[in-house]
Amino acid sequence: MSDTKLDPANLYTACDPAQFKFKSTAELPDQEEVIGQARAVDAIRFGIGIEQEGFNLFALGPSRSGKQTVVTKFIQGQAAGQPEPPDWCYVDNFSDAHKPVAISLPSGMGVRFQQDMAQLVQELRTAVPETLESEEYRARLQEIEAALNEKQEQAFEKLHEEANAHGIAMLRTPTGFAFAPTKKGEIIKPEEYKLLSDDERQEIEVAVDALQVELEKLIQEIPKWRRQMQDEVKQLNRDVIMSAVGQLIDELRKQYATLPDVLTYLDAVQQDVIDHADQFRQAEDGTQLLPGFVLPGAEGQTWPLNRYSVNVIVDHGESTGAPVVYLDNPTYPNLVGRVEHQAQMGALVTDFTMVKAGALHQANGGYLVLDARKVLMQPYAWEGLKRV
Structure with missing residues (x-):
């Protein structure tokens, strides 16, 4: 093999700077292609296309x-052309507060639904007390109470007349009612009663015993009548509250007519408002369960009205395309979310408004980028991730 002698001019390629239209490479756009990694690029495109x-x-x-940068860039390009995933929120489960209901809404409607429910509560705080304090409601309530009082008075009057027919007086005492024999409209004194014959005393005792039985039956009927009155009052409340609440909730039903889960929730809200109308009176007059005792819930709402709030855990209202989430610290709570607590009177309390989303919730419908080594180093993170 022979040596070839090269001149200095053969050892480099001359480049004329005048042929370039830029003064510095900082003016040039970033290189979109990955140089020298064609197989890796094809594998990435194939993988994210599944x-x-x-x-x-x-x-x-x-x-x-640069593997994270390359993978993230390709994923972002793929995600930009995909539709935005739905929003997710939690609402109260009125039948089982320990199991809140998750509702999916089209992208951007989660916050809107939250605001609509907050506005509904504000309107109910005014409408419900006004309805329960209206003249019409008070008049109908007085009719129900008057009917019960009249029924009781008639029953006692009938028993009183029956007692008079047997020469017995029915007396009201601090402990209830008592019966005493009479003569010519006057109550017989004890010493006079002793002078009566045995037959007369026996006749009086038999009459008193019979009247006592009737009185006991009557007293046993009174709680039933009161329960009937309470049922009538509840039905009255349902009727008047329905007229006030139904119209307000019907407006929301029209706005969310295409979302069955929201309609089901609104039906539950309406029924719960009807069943717990008194809580709006408490919220209106500022009544507290205990002085200084505040339960967790949405800001600006009074307990227990926070049960009608909406906890939006995933909001894609300002997103474009599918989400791409990179989690640098993949701990178990950061991945799957957490339930926060608040200290109250020495105990930790929580509710559905304190449920916080994790990266899996935020990336749902899109892409989640993780450092596998960091995931394996975090307790329970890998086990939790495998369950998804």
């Missing part, structure tokens, strides 16, 4: 080789 469940993309390479 839309079936159960497929994940795992990128392996030396540290600081």
